[in-house]
Amino acid sequence: MGMPRKIKIEFGEVFPYGVFAVSEVTQVRDFERSTRERPVYAIDEETGLSVWSVDVMDGDRDARKADRQVSIKILAKQQPVLPPQPQGMPFTPVEFEGMTATPYIAENGNRPRLAWSFKAMAVRAPKSAQAPKAA
Structure with missing residues (x-):
C-alpha cells in the first residue's frame, strides 16, 4: 500500500481554534536506552535531531x-x-510549523481507539487571533 506512515499536515487543519502550551518544553528520554543513573535522550531517526x-x-x-x-x-x-x-x-498560545501526524491504536482503557502522534519542526507565537474558517 502506498500510504505514508507519517502524514504532513498544516497546524490549522488539526487545531483550527489554536492550542495553548500548558507545560514547559522538555527533552524526551529514550526509555529503552536510559537507566535510572544514566539518562539517554531520544534522537529522531530520520533527522538526527533531539526530540x-x-x-x-x-x-x-x-x-x-x-x-x-x-x-x-x-x-x-x-x-x-x-x-x-x-x-x-493562564496559558501561552502557540502554533507549530512543519507538522506531521502518525496514526496509532491507543489501547489504554476498555476499548482500543485511533489516536494521533504529532511532531513539529518549530514552535512560535500564533500569527493572528483569527476565528477559524467555516467548513
Whole structure:
C-alpha cells in the first residue's frame, strides 16, 4: 500500500481554534536506552535531531476529553523556546510549523481507539487571533 506512515499536515487543519502550551518544553528520554543513573535522550531517526515535548490544550471547546490535551514532539538541535505568555492569560498560545501526524491504536482503557502522534519542526507565537474558517 502506498500510504505514508507519517502524514504532513498544516497546524490549522488539526487545531483550527489554536492550542495553548500548558507545560514547559522538555527533552524526551529514550526509555529503552536510559537507566535510572544514566539518562539517554531520544534522537529522531530520520533527522538526527533531539526530540523535545510540550503539552498543549486544544482551543476547541467541543474536543473530546481524551483529545483535549496532547503532547507535541518538536525536533530541534537545541531546546525550543516558547513565546512569552501574554499578560493576564493562564496559558501561552502557540502554533507549530512543519507538522506531521502518525496514526496509532491507543489501547489504554476498555476499548482500543485511533489516536494521533504529532511532531513539529518549530514552535512560535500564533500569527493572528483569527476565528477559524467555516467548513
